[in-house]
Amino acid sequence: MARRRDRPIGPLDARSAAILRAVIEEYVATAQPVGSLTLVERYGLGVSPATVRNVMADLERAGYLHHPHTSAGRVPTDAGYRVYVESIADEVTLAPVDQLMIRHQFGQVEFASEHWFRLAAATLAALTHAAGLATPAKPRASRVKRIDVVSIGERLASLVLVLAEGPVKQVLVGLEEGVRQADLDAVVRDLNARLVGLSAAQVERIAAGPWGDETGPRVFRAVAERVARVMREFDAASVEDVFSEGLLNVMEAPEFAQSAKLRQVFAALQDRDYLGRLVHDVARAGDVRIFIGAENRSTEMHGVSLVLAPYGRPGRAVGVVGVLGPTRMAYPQAISTVRYVSGLMNELVDHLYA
Amino acid sequence: MARRRDRPIGPLDARSAAILRAVIEEYVATAQPVGSLTLVERYGLGVSPATVRNVMADLERAGYLHHPHTSAGRVPTDAGYRVYVESIADEVTLAPVDQLMIRHQFGQVEFASEHWFRLAAATLAALTHAAGLATPAKPRASRVKRIDVVSIGERLASLVLVLAEGPVKQVLVGLEEGVRQADLDAVVRDLNARLVGLSAAQVERIAAGPWGDETGPRVFRAVAERVARVMREFDAASVEDVFSEGLLNVMEAPEFAQSAKLRQVFAALQDRDYLGRLVHDVARAGDVRIFIGAENRSTEMHGVSLVLAPYGRPGRAVGVVGVLGPTRMAYPQAISTVRYVSGLMNELVDHLYA
DNA sequence: GGTTAGCACTCAACCATCGAGAGTGCTAAC
DNA sequence: GTTAGCACTCTCGATGGTTGAGTGCTAACC
Numbered sequence: 001m002a003r004r005r006d007r008p009i010g011p012l013d014a015r016s017a018a019i020l021r022a023v024i025e026e027y028v029a030t031a032q033p034v035g036s037l038t039l040v041e042r043y044g045l046g047v048s049p050a051t052v053r054n055v056m057a058d059l060e061r062a063g064y065l066h067h068p069h070t071s072a073g074r075v076p077t078d079a080g081y082r083v084y085v086e087s088i089a090d091e092v093t094l095a096p097v098d099q100l101m102i103r104h105q106f107g108q109v110e111f112a113s114e115h116w117f118r119l120a121a122a123t124l125a126a127l128t129h130a131a132g133l134a135t136p137a138k139p140r141a142s143r144v145k146r147i148d149v150v151s152i153g154e155r156l157a158s159l160v161l162v163l164a165e166g167p168v169k170q171v172l173v174g175l176e177e178g179v180r181q182a183d184l185d186a187v188v189r190d191l192n193a194r195l196v197g198l199s200a201a202q203v204e205r206i207a208a209g210p211w212g213d214e215t216g217p218r219v220f221r222a223v224a225e226r227v228a229r230v231m232r233e234f235d236a237a238s239v240e241d242v243f244s245e246g247l248l249n250v251m252e253a254p255e256f257a258q259s260a261k262l263r264q265v266f267a268a269l270q271d272r273d274y275l276g277r278l279v280h281d282v283a284r285a286g287d288v289r290i291f292i293g294a295e296n297r298s299t300e301m302h303g304v305s306l307v308l309a310p311y312g313r314p315g316r317a318v319g320v321v322g323v324l325g326p327t328r329m330a331y332p333q334a335i336s337t338v339r340y341v342s343g344l345m346n347e348l349v350d351h352l353y354a
Numbered sequence: 355m356a357r358r359r360d361r362p363i364g365p366l367d368a369r370s371a372a373i374l375r376a377v378i379e380e381y382v383a384t385a386q387p388v389g390s391l392t393l394v395e396r397y398g399l400g401v402s403p404a405t406v407r408n409v410m411a412d413l414e415r416a417g418y419l420h421h422p423h424t425s426a427g428r429v430p431t432d433a434g435y436r437v438y439v440e441s442i443a444d445e446v447t448l449a450p451v452d453q454l455m456i457r458h459q460f461g462q463v464e465f466a467s468e469h470w471f472r473l474a475a476a477t478l479a480a481l482t483h484a485a486g487l488a489t490p491a492k493p494r495a496s497r498v499k500r501i502d503v504v505s506i507g508e509r510l511a512s513l514v515l516v517l518a519e520g521p522v523k524q525v526l527v528g529l530e531e532g533v534r535q536a537d538l539d540a541v542v543r544d545l546n547a548r549l550v551g552l553s554a555a556q557v558e559r560i561a562a563g564p565w566g567d568e569t570g571p572r573v574f575r576a577v578a579e580r581v582a583r584v585m586r587e588f589d590a591a592s593v594e595d596v597f598s599e600g601l602l603n604v605m606e607a608p609e610f611a612q613s614a615k616l617r618q619v620f621a622a623l624q625d626r627d628y629l630g631r632l633v634h635d636v637a638r639a640g641d642v643r644i645f646i647g648a649e650n651r652s653t654e655m656h657g658v659s660l661v662l663a664p665y666g667r668p669g670r671a672v673g674v675v676g677v678l679g680p681t682r683m684a685y686p687q688a689i690s691t692v693r694y695v696s697g698l699m700n701e702l703v704d705h706l707y708a
Numbered sequence: 709g710g711t712t713a714g715c716a717c718t719c720a721a722c723c724a725t726c727g728a729g730a731g732t733g734c735t736a737a738c
Numbered sequence: 739g740t741t742a743g744c745a746c747t748c749t750c751g752a753t754g755g756t757t758g759a760g761t762g763c764t765a766a767c768c
Contacts, residue, residue, distance in 0.1 A: 033731090035730070035731050035732085036731075036732080037730090037731080047740075047741090048740070048741050048742080049731095049741090050733095050740075050741050050742070050743095051739085051740055051741070053731085053732070053733075054733095054739095054740085056732095057732090057733080067732090068749090069747080069748055069749070070731080070732060070733090070746085070747045070748055070749095071729085071730060071731050071732060071746085071747050071748045071749065072730080072731070072732085072748080072749075073730085073731065073732090112523075112524065112525040112526065113524070113526070114524075145504060146502065146504045146514075148500065148502045148514065148516075150499060150500045150516055152706065153706060156706065158516060158520070158522075160500075160502065160514055160516060160522055162502075162504055162512060162514060162524075166512070168512075168514055168522065168524040169466075170466065170467070170468075170516075170522040171466040172466065172467070172706075247620065248617055248620055248621060248624075251613050251616060251617045251620065252617070256613055257612060257613055257614070258611060258612060258613065259605050259610055259611055259612065259613040259616050260611070262605065262613050262616065263602055263605045263606070266601065266602055266605070267602060270602075351507075352506065352507060352510065352526075387760090389759070389760050389761085390760075390761080391759090391760080401711075401712090402711070402712050402713080403712090403760095404711075404712050404713070404714095404762095405710085405711055405712070407760085407761070407762075408710095408711085408762095410761095411761090411762080421761090422720090423718080423719055423720065424717085424718045424719055424720095424760080424761060424762090425717085425718050425719045425720070425758085425759060425760050425761060426719080426720075426759080426760070426761085427759080427760065427761090709768100710767105710768090711766105711767080711768080712765100712766085712767075712768095713764105713765090713766080713767090714763100714764090714765090714766095715762105715763090715764090716761105716762095716763090716764105717760105717761080717762085717763100718759105718760090718761075718762100719758100719759095719760095719761100720757105720758095720759095721756105721757085721758090721759105722755105722756085722757080722758105723754100723755090723756085723757100724753100724754090724755090724756105725752100725753080725754085725755105726751100726752085726753080727750105727751095727752090727753105728749105728750090728751090728752105729748105729749090729750090730747105730748095730749090730750100731746105731747090731748095731749105732745105732746080732747075732748100733744105733745095733746085733747100734743100734744090734745090734746100735742105735743090735744090735745105736741100736742090736743090737740105737741085737742080737743100738739105738740080738741075738742090
């Protein structure tokens, strides 16, 4: 008969799974390594500590638990969290009270898109005690919705560019000659007539095409070029912006008591490329995706988990909402909250751009 | 005869000032309490350690130095930094190399106002190894510069509001009935004709005044009300936004090794009221102002100093740039850099809104 | 008078030791 | 397969001694 040591590490039997789950829940609650005695006392497992120890030894061999030192209890590994998370992901739903609370808050908010992202992030932060994240829904390829140009100084104008899926960009345009607002208005009408609905490349082509040397056409060309450039930059950026709220929550977790760990988190949050890749991954997944610890980035995100979900319209404009917290995170609450908020954001987007 | 103990604590004589200065510079460099021996060895004071000890005891009695414990060296107090900072504030100027570097960077940046603030903050962070801060110049009372309304859905439109001193606001407006873009355009022309140059209160009055019950006037009223509300909110907010860069620099300082201290800094940075008051104070001062440790807020900012300077046009629109770092900060560099950047921002504003 | 050498004193930091306690892994009995 | 029993391991906290940096005081010096 096979000795315990040689047990295959296949899918977990029910008892092992229950014990892994109990270890994780206890550890999430206390942040202390959990021993076999605590476990049988608090989780009514119906077996003796010795049996639990045997199972825990198996789980450790399988890579799901970890032993800080001989006389300490067990701590879940990233792999342990992973199987745990996958076992619960389909079951969890958000408590109706919380659902109501969120809906209520969203009902209160002003109709200004920026507020939504902040609100989404803040709500997530409040309900999960982690940091809430939200990125605006960013279209794959932007299109012109509206152009306005306002004279500011002698040879300077402010260009306001509204893009199809909502974002508004404002930049300054230098003009070669002084132009009165009345003349600008004529150019603006022209710009809107010709450029609305076009992509960056199309605008570029029109800007290039032959234009006379009178003032009007010259201004038209200057503005159109600027429009094309702004759109190209916008399209190239992987993430437009990341709203984060409740970073203070993360700072409170004991695993980040020394700020060296925190630095990595903040550094990762400022890394546009990294976030861009995440958003991309999540957008394709279509449901909540969970990144545990160093699963993606070697060391920098060690000790940190992300629970992210996409919202928006697949293939057209997608954004991401989610939470960032210590690996030792209350996953059921996090998953259900993120899923619910992303659903709500979906509703909003549908309602707006129907 | 007066014993040393009874010395009055008036303005410092030259030697005391030199010693205080040496203590501060050494402490800033090493983050370690400084003893009398180190001081005479490294700063060529021309007196014996015993004499330095006597002077340091005086400075301690005067409240400028502090003793962590009997057998430790001296550490500057907030009051000590204060007299130090005031003694150097008028002398320091930024190294020409750095001036050039900054000008070069500002020459490169895109003509989009948001970029400036980020750039200013990033530049300050890079040169001072602290966190750089910048707030947009916010007018005391905003005025309408331009209004545009773009239809988004059946009964929904996007309102783009350009205010006189530059900021652009975008919000959604719900309409009671479906309106085509062509009809909206007529309303927009009307809105611009009537509201440009007006303050929030004036817009409000016009929105209130008698309007017929046809579609056009109804839409006009709805939009005008929304405009007034956005302006009122904007005017009421003490600080529009705070761009910060290089918070990671602050995290590196040994005084923030435990994140509990960091929390206070982050919390303070998110406290709009607090920042609003600071901006207000700084705007009135007209030059660099320095807030050392808990000089303002009792405990929360303990260990943190701010070096801030206003820019913009006094009485009209002012913003603030500056740095935030540990109390143990390289003040000469910080002061000169902040002063220089604020001067540069002034030039930009003058150039733009001349 | 201010300055300085000399010296006793203080106290954090470091290190080693030790006991207590928690929790384990193994073995043997059930 | 489960469990009681037990020896074992290792962290944690307390204790105590040593070291060294730096002080404050006193008395001599200029």
